[in-house]
């Protein structure tokens with residue numbers, strides 16, 4: 248046992264992000280408690296994550312199943328109440344591990360993955376919350392459902408597979424101003440009647456909150472640059 252704080256800045260950064268989130272929420276007449284901070288700990292090891300857990304934070308995001316499997320079972324044993332989000336792309340052949348490990352999956356974006364997840368949810372009796380990723384910038388190389396294909400995909404998930412879709416998620420193109428993408432995602436969510444919005448990262452979470460985010464995914468502003 249050591250009492251040395253290994254990553255003191257991460258806990259300080261966490262407090263400052265929560266403070267900025269609260270200000271952004273109140274500026275829009277929203278309650279800070281409506282917005283969940285997902286601390287994105289990808290690439291950081293358990294020693295870097297523990298100070299954020301010690302500070303009382305419990306909601307974390309990872310973008311790879313294998314990396315999360317290596318870190319989180321032990322951390323979960325040590326800290327009760329962890330809420331673990333998969334924010335990265337998921338291959339259908341990892342659906343089993345993803346449903347077993349994660350409480351929320353943000354990048355549902357194609358029928359084959361939806362079918363695999365529905366099968367595992369039934370088999371395991373675990374129901375991770377599901378977000379559908381929308382490719383708001385219609386970028387060829389990026390994951391996500393095209394905005395014009397969203398209704399059909401949601402109908403497939405909801406009616407054909409019986410899945411509950413909690414929200415929509417987007418990652419705006421890096422070269423664009425994020426606000427129009429966040430506004431589009433919010434409009435689509437209202438149109439298709441899903442309540443939650445996963446949008447906003449270190450550089451733009453305040454903008455996302457002003458446009459209705461219920462989940463912001465913040466990594467480098469808490470843990471530092473990933474080099």
Ligand SMILES: *Cc1c(COP(=O)(O)O)cnc(C)c1O
Nearest residue numbers: 287310334448449464465466467
């Ligand atoms: C890495 C990542 C984030 C966090 O990005 P930062 O800029 O470090 O805050 C958010 N969302 C997704 C999907 C990511 O892969």
